[in-house]
Amino acid sequence: MSVPAGTPARTGTAAGDLLTDAQFARVREWVYRRTGIQFGDNKRYFVDKRVTTCVRAHGKDFAAWFAALRGGDERLAQVLVNELTVNETYFLREDHQFDALVHSVLPRVLAQRRADRDRSPVRVLSVPCSTGEEPYSIAMRLVADWPELDEVDVEVVAADIDTRVLDQARAAEYGPRSMHRVPPAWRSRFFEPAGAERYRVVADVREAIEFTTANLCDTTAMRAFRQFDVVFCRNVLIYFDEVSARRAAENLFGALRPGGYLFLGHSESMSRISPIFDPVRLPEGIVYRRPAIGATP
Template identity: 80%
Template sequence: MSLASTSAVGGRLTDAQFARVREWVYRRTGIQFGDNKRYFVDKRVTNCVRDNGGDFNLWFASLRTGANERVAQQLVNELTVNETYFLREDHQFDSLVRSVLPGIAQRRRATGDGSPIRILSVPCSTGEEPYSIAIRLLSDWPGIEEFDVEIVAADIDTRVLEQAQRGEYGARSMHRVPPAVRSEFFERTEGERYRVRGDVREAIDFTLANLTDTAQMRSFRAFDVVFCRNVLIYFDEISSRRAAENLFGALRPGGFLFLGHSESMSRISPIFDPVRLPEGIAYQRPAIGATA
């Protein structure tokens, strides 16, 4: 039986269909859609069903059984919210270059640790955040001349990862970028579009990651800094705690975590220590041997 013949007028899902999809999405991504997001979910799910033959039952069976990963990834891509721009919440990048990285560099020198400084941006969306990190390091952190830095950018949405790798942006993403920074780190393309300079694009490793998938997140280890901003607000308590534990595992002891301005780790898990920096709050994985 096709979706059109079992749904309400206008291509909406039935209540039972909505419940099934919502549960699948929660189990897959940790994101929980309330009834107030019904129109958002209905529209995108009906598009996916239409693109895959128009039969909801057959389409959902492929999701539930895992028979077709392409179908599953398409739905994840459709339901992922990607709202970002360059130099967003820039005070945290100030913290990175003025407080966090100098401290990490000092410890590396003291211990003779010659390993690269590693930074993770997750979810990275269309790439504005990891590119902002790279630009601020190249512009404002003298230590970039002394230390190798690896930046890894990850997201659950394959579509935005492809956009991020292209590194091309319009006026909305660029509205906070000063003219001097545009001139130094971007190339003008068509119209009001800009592309990140080639060497900066090549310096970032983009990869797929699901924050709530503990098995998958085990491949993310030994990061000195993690930016995970404005995603935990979409998780319930269980998913948030699981994500926090996975982020903890991704950090080296003593590593730092930055969350979005409306997020607080103290409401999620006690495993991180809050750190008040001159520019704002960050969260730290306790160093080995640290005591409460």
């Protein structure tokens, strides 16, 4: 592997040293196969620091640590995935999409349910959910702005590959960075004080979310996610290469019911990834739909 301009080759192998070029290449390949995320040379320092943290915690040198990792030590694997996962989120991020959910998508879902005389719960998946701000935002918008919630059962499932952020999501405590877009009325209604400039989501909303693990690029594991009416998968496909993004798209397709809707991040476009979804232009923006036989987008 070539070394980026201006970066000297590294030769250290002891715990605490930065990685050699060969070690970096081996870790990068393992992470790609495991998660679908591909780290370029511009992420070298980020990867080096976090991998050496893992090696140091293991108490052995890189060779022993990596041998255990490749040998199937799931504890080491999860620790590494947690270290390398970037989580950037806050409440009501890209709020126009929650407008689309409440005002355009869910009315369509409910109309189809009634036409089919289907009384099963409406199911919404948030993946990756990070520290929980997105699924809690979904639940709060439904409570605040969707009157049909009184008549329809709704299940919200939130999933992430990073077990550490899932623990934080379940704890549901947040500071100013997460809360900066939450209006005062919502702070009073949906949060309780949890210390200096800290807030906790109220129990009724916390208990409405089911948190679990998910790897978007693991087709076998993703088969556990089925029959969702709506999936939010925002700002993660941009970290995948073409092959991984297509695999993730196929797994998201499988997670949706026929006719179900997919929300992507504002800088993402399914048209550049896979043709299997139909784009749907709503007043609030574009969403993507798993085709349903005989249905019109």
